[in-house]
Amino acid sequence: MLLEVRSLDVQLGGLPILHDISLHVDSGEIVSVLGANGVGKTTLMRTLSGLYRPSRGEILFNDQPIQGRSAHAIVQAGLAQAPEGRQIFADMTVDENLVLGGIQQPAKVASTRTAMLDMFPVLRERRNQKAGTLSGGEQQMLCIARALMSHPRLLLLDEPSLGLAPQLVKRIFALVRDIRETGTTVLLVEQNARAALSISDRAYVMEHGKIVLQGSGAELADNERVREAYLGGSAA
């Protein structure tokens, strides 16, 4: 197991947000966490990245407990996040954003940046352009490439399809598959259950801060409750 989350509770501003979350991600998998707006998906991602401290439970990464470690130390351990809303540096160029993503591994920045520009040719064309002037899809690619600059073993993706047209959603999900092929494990949170399940080995469904269902991508795509709530209709 690359990531194991055991009985995690998270409170924010005194309010319970996540309750008794347990999940795992094996090396080489693509795993999704699905759920509607506000169920706590971003809170989970931010907790895994060390931005929130759980009130109970354990997070094991590569068999080491990481809860309570700084966000910086967690990136160094090999867990990087492409956050919801992209959060790229709008006034900096594409190139500068990439360099910042690799800041913890300065010796590798030049070669990793070349690899990223090969993987995302649209970023190569726009490498000297201010990131804030990129389209939504280009910004998402930059956000993912910036996270990959730290050579993570596990990439967390928070709603990569948010606000993108269907063709671009397809493109982004194809890229997630490519990323896995290069040896990076992926944990993805998504509202777009259809697209996420189509590329996931396994998935979890969250409601009201809890995990209510889990299974293989195919099992969940076939599950009546998932079909009704997230895929827009029953099997019939």
Ligand SMILES: Nc1ncnc2c1ncn2[C@@H]1O[C@H](COP(=O)(O)OP(=O)(O)OP(=O)(O)O)[C@@H](O)[C@H]1O
């Ligand atoms: N800093 C905070 N303080 C208090 N409550 C918060 C805080 N951040 C988030 N919440 C609440 O926690 C709940 C879960 O929010 P979260 O952003 O994790 O959901 P989400 O599943 O990612 O939703 P979305 O898809 O809309 O981003 C929401 O009710 C939200 O209002």
